[in-house]
Amino acid sequence: MVKLTYLGEFGLIERLSRLCPCSNAVIKGIGDDTAVLRSPVKKQLLLTTDMLVENVHFTRKTKGFLIGRKALACNISDIAAMGGIPKSAVVSLGISGREDSRFVDEVYRGIGALAKEFKVDIVGGDTVKTHQLIINIALTGEASMRDIVYRSGAKVGDKIFVTGELGNSLKSGHHLTFTPRLAESQFLVKKYPPHSMIDISDGLIADLGHILKQSKVGACLYEDQIPLRKGARVADAFKDGEDFELLFTLPPDKASLLRRQKKFNMTEIGEIVPAAQGYFLMDDNGRKESLNTSTGYQHF
Template identity: 55%
Template sequence: MKKKIASIGEFGLIDILRSKTSCSSDVIKGIGDDTAVVKMSSKKRLLLTTDMLVEGVHFTKDSSPKAIGYKAVCCSVSDIAAMGGIPKHAVISFGVAPSIKLDFILKIHQGMKTAAKRFGVNIVGGDTVRSENNVINVALTGEVNADKAVYRDGAKVGDKVFVTGRLGNSLNSGWHLRFMPRVAESQYLVNKYKISSMIDISDGLVPDLDHILKGSKVGAILYEKNVPLRKDANIEKAYYDGEDFELLFTVSPKEAKKILSQKKYIFYHIGEIVRESIGLLSVDVEGEEREIKMKKGFVHF
């Protein structure tokens, strides 16, 4: 194994690690969804997720420490929402340089507490270590009823594709530091409708939709005129920017009709699920179809 990580890529690395990991039978979903899913009882599932933020990659010395703390917790909350779950308990670790000011850490902690309070999360422990670059890790649990858990592999041909909000230009607009994880929307959806697959958009609409397509062994058509854009975004930014933290989900045509006629939340119908052999197509405002290449959204390696 002399290959460098850069030549394998983030998802390639995950695939290799997954192939070398085996779990006991109470693990319903191991590596490869928004969170792991473990059987707690016949009716309850425990969700587990962890997220690392690294200075220079996810934030800079100039970022607001409160915003960093808020984001660190909310990224994990968003993953719990993507499974249809409710966030519960967090353990939070800091790797910091000895030169860092206490005030900076306390402000990060304040941001974390704001997010924790908003989403009903208890911060119950963690670890602190010395590190050259500042690093924050949030591990979060959640709960979901067995029959409400939503995975990436349930999309069926004919299903409609939806998103919960506007996409693109998350970095320049500052949305990536103050987004609202869609826990309420997720709860509303899983409690009222049958959601066939779901994921949160962290890497970008196209790369995250690709996880659903690969997991479900299907293709999709996106209608550009239906994709809701954030201010100063265009369709390319909506497809690839990432860090929108909106939910991307699929439902049967029957459920789609019901969702479109409810008034509580706005859900945007942006496409259809088609046969796997069709791949991923995008229809522009003139009705022209083009094939979407799997250009990466946010690339870690």
């Protein structure tokens, strides 16, 4: 067993580069002052970052592989939510130095496995001595200007859709093992371009709230249409978060075409309404409850 104290920063970064061979989009990866990457031709460059902290996003009991995997998966989910393709990542790790080096290897192996699956190059990193375990990944992506989907594009009359199922992500372990919805995102931007899109990290109510605020519109959600993960109630879908599903809006003509596709699991859960009508939930008897982005939902 190699304790990290003896391994040092160079050893760690070297291990990372051995685990993650780069594609030819990388002119220089790990091993110099910066990475050198080929610029996207006729495309826009996307950049995102996400940080996971021990006892906030995972505990010492969480497997290193799953921690590493999740750290990259959250970032890929954000690139997918913009309509982009993930490209290159840098990985920064805060560790106490007392960890078994096999644990850190497992973190890198988790990153490497998902990087391979999604063709992401790991091109650099840094390690710092900290009390809590911290893992921060920054990821670039590429997208054609016409494929980029913002939160601000929702229009009155749009239908609201979500991929997969919502709720109970933390208890069920879905938040550690989810597959970022990149295939779904590419399918959408190429065939049924959404007016607006976001990935669900804070729960359906808060994340749809971001779309509504930025698009200056309201929404009606159909209570009996919300797709629920096993063991989840509607309230869990609203508030739990960490689902990493795509939430998007489409004009009615595109929505009726999308309803007929069988390739991916996508569910229509509501409709965009004028801002003056507010943000509300409707049950199958047509009864309405107003929704509140800070508390999830409130009864009248």
